[in-house]
Amino acid sequence: MNIRTVETFVVQSKLKKPFVTALRTVFNVQSIIVKMTTESGLTGWGEAVPAHVITGETVGSIRYAIERVLAPVLIGEGVARREVLFEKVQRSLLGNSSAKAAVDMAVHDIFAQHCGLPLIQMLGGYSDRLTTDLTVSAGAPKEMVKEAAEHTAKGFSVLKIKIGTGNFQEERVRIRAIRQEVGPDIVLRLDANQGWKPKEAIRIIRQFEDDGLDIELVEQPVAANDLEGLREVTRHTQTLIMADESLFSIGDARRLLEMRAADLLNIKLMKSGGIHEALKINAMAQSYGVECMAGSMMETAVGVTAAAHFAASQPNVTRTDLDAPLLLAGVFDCGGIVYKGSVMEFAGGLGLGFDSERMKQWVKEYANE
Numbered sequence: 147m148n149i150r151t152v153e154t155f156v157v158q159s160k161l162k163k164p165f166v167t168a169l170r171t172v173f174n175v176q177s178i179i180v181k182m183t184t185e186s187g188l189t190g191w192g193e194a195v196p197a198h199v200i201t202g203e204t205v206g207s208i209r210y211a212i213e214r215v216l217a218p219v220l221i222g223e224g225v226a227r228r229e230v231l232f233e234k235v236q237r238s239l240l241g242n243s244s245a246k247a248a249v250d251m252a253v254h255d256i257f258a259q260h261c262g263l264p265l266i267q268m269l270g271g272y273s274d275r276l277t278t279d280l281t282v283s284a285g286a287p288k289e290m291v292k293e294a295a296e297h298t299a300k301g302f303s304v305l306k307i308k309i310g311t312g313n314f315q316e317e318r319v320r321i322r323a324i325r326q327e328v329g330p331d332i333v334l335r336l337d338a339n340q341g342w343k344p345k346e347a348i349r350i351i352r353q354f355e356d357d358g359l360d361i362e363l364v365e366q367p368v369a370a371n372d373l374e375g376l377r378e379v380t381r382h383t384q385t386l387i388m389a390d391e392s393l394f395s396i397g398d399a400r401r402l403l404e405m406r407a408a409d410l411l412n413i414k415l416m417k418s419g420g421i422h423e424a425l426k427i428n429a430m431a432q433s434y435g436v437e438c439m440a441g442s443m444m445e446t447a448v449g450v451t452a453a454a455h456f457a458a459s460q461p462n463v464t465r466t467d468l469d470a471p472l473l474l475a476g477v478f479d480c481g482g483i484v485y486k487g488s489v490m491e492f493a494g495g496l497g498l499g500f501d502s503e504r505m506k507q508w509v510k511e512y513a514n515e
């Protein structure tokens with residue numbers, strides 16, 4: 147079961163509409179798909195995305211990291227000795243978390259296939275389905291209300307609203323209008339993507355509380371590196387505060403948890419460097435009584451399928467923000483996860499559950515070399 151080849155392919159998918167957050171506006175999603183094969187004939191798949199404002203990675207850096215740094219240390223190694231593989235990956239390259247995630251997904255895919263199990267079962271098999279939220283991207287209040295209404299009409303009962311781009315009054319108007327439109331039964335979670343200063347965040351979130359807007363949680367209200375500021379917001383508001391951009395590694399998780407800087411953690415494989423580290427972060431969070439959400443970047447169904455296997459396998463992952471494939475215009479019909487409205491099911495099959503022949507076609511069809 148030694149690794150024989152590690153290849154990368156750049157694919158590009160169009161978004162149904164431009165995606166606006168406090169950090170950036172995105173029109174297309176570029177991904178680097180990893181195909182790993184073993185001498186015994188198994189094929190594993192993974193994905194990395196150049197979310198440079200978050201991870202610092204670009205298409206060029208990811209390809210270089212995988213092809214020139216990670217592939218040489220992985221080729222010839224046995225997939226069964228995963229701790230050896232992942233130690234080599236960590237030691238050979240600092241940072242580059244999504245490049246590492248892509249390789250980690252492929253290794254997990256292959257190992258689960260070798261074990262004759264879907265990955266979700268190999269990881270813990272807690273649940274066989276997930277319910278995802280759906281994102282309302284930042285925009286004019288009218289647009290956001292319309293989008294929120296469209297989402298709930300399609301059966302989504304949890305909306306994630308991107309905010310943090312406007313001033314205090316604008317934010318208030320937006321969220322009030324959305325709550326009024328969707329009614330009291332829809333769960334609203336907000337993502338400020340580092341858009342506020344700590345005191346500003348406290349003021350705005352308290353205002354939402356006073357307005358009775360019943361916000362489930364607010365994600366990353368302040369700058370990623372301002373853990374003290376994040377803790378201030380967590381201490382001085384009633385609403386649950388979730389760390390996202392502040393959390394990459396297990397070391398970040400330890401600091402956040404020791405400081406009690408957030409009530410919840412958002413684990414994304416592209417930040418943790420894959421499933422191997424994500425499991426450790428989740429276990430550590432669980433020991434502090436802190437629940438996790440599984441999220442993703444703007445990814446295709448390849449990366450999101452890996453995130454879904456991780457998320458559904460663990461009881462402490464209690465929230466799912468894996469709607470990225472629903473925001474893409476193209477069709478992904480290669481196995482993995484299947485969306486039925488807001489419910490995500492697994493198509494079946496071993497490992498991540500991809501059909502390798504169809505994956506090869508898909509990679510060709512969406513190639514962006």
Ligand code: MG
Pocket residue numbers: 337339365366390391412
């Ligand atoms: Mg976020």
